Amino acid sequence: MSLTDTSQSSNCAAMSDVLNRIGDKWSVLVVGILGRSGTLRFNELKRTINGVSQRMLTLTLRNLERDGLVTRTIYPEVPPRVEYGLTELGKTLQVPISGLWDWSAEHHATIVEARANYDARQPGTDNAPAKIAYARG
């Protein structure tokens, strides 16, 4: 299957559906962190990611929970406690994410070099051609 499959159009919807979640920067981080840490509370996640707003973290977790990738456990204690963890499905997602992560680590330098190369070749493009990552901090 994958890209050489002639019935690619059937996978296309699924892929673009999944990409909408994967493409979300926070979702990938959350899955990665939960995969390593096992179980974390809301503020532990928030502190770990360090840069995510509480709103985005909430939304991200809701989406992941809705997709069956993350579990949400509420402990009705006096100081409210909510713990998040990966479902089995979420754990399987780690595999392709890891693949992507490895590829990034391996080829990132090449990409940076290619960009520098490209920018050097462009004579009249004084302004930044591509979008930049969200300015954090």
Added chain:
Amino acid sequence: MSLTDTSQSSNCAAMSDVLNRIGDKWSVLVVGILGRSGTLRFNELKRTINGVSQRMLTLTLRNLERDGLVTRTIYPEVPPRVEYGLTELGKTLQVPISGLWDWSAEHHATIVEARANYDARQPGTDNAPAKIAYARG
């Protein structure tokens, strides 16, 4: 040691850099299609993707070219002809993308089911969400 392992944090920048490209739905499609077709002209790509605006396709291709993932060959003929293809780097990217694609194909049904399940448990998800939500346990 905090959960953000230093060995991973070095990859984090690379990952988020790459994710900004992968997360782009059009980029993934272009890489996938070029991987299967080998070489395509601008309008062939546009017709194949069928839904992308010419502006987005141009931007996508520029970014991919800038990152060294796609080659752009101009034939100075009377009717202008420009052909796009994958670079070697672009071809290696197909591997992790395929992994993701396969995962999507395999688990998309589960996700859809999980969503339906989740939505069924939620009181009013349409447009009136003003409800006390945490009734799960």
Added chain:
DNA sequence: CCGGATCCTCTAAGATACTG
């Protein structure tokens, strides 16, 4: 401590029209 609701900003995608 968790997170819903609200307000506001700023980017990026889409449509359209024009050039080489």
Added chain:
DNA sequence: CAGTATCTTAGAGGATCCGG
């Protein structure tokens, strides 16, 4: 045919207040 330029709009994302 391939690509650029311009305008408009939707919504992603941050900050903040408040309530369970």
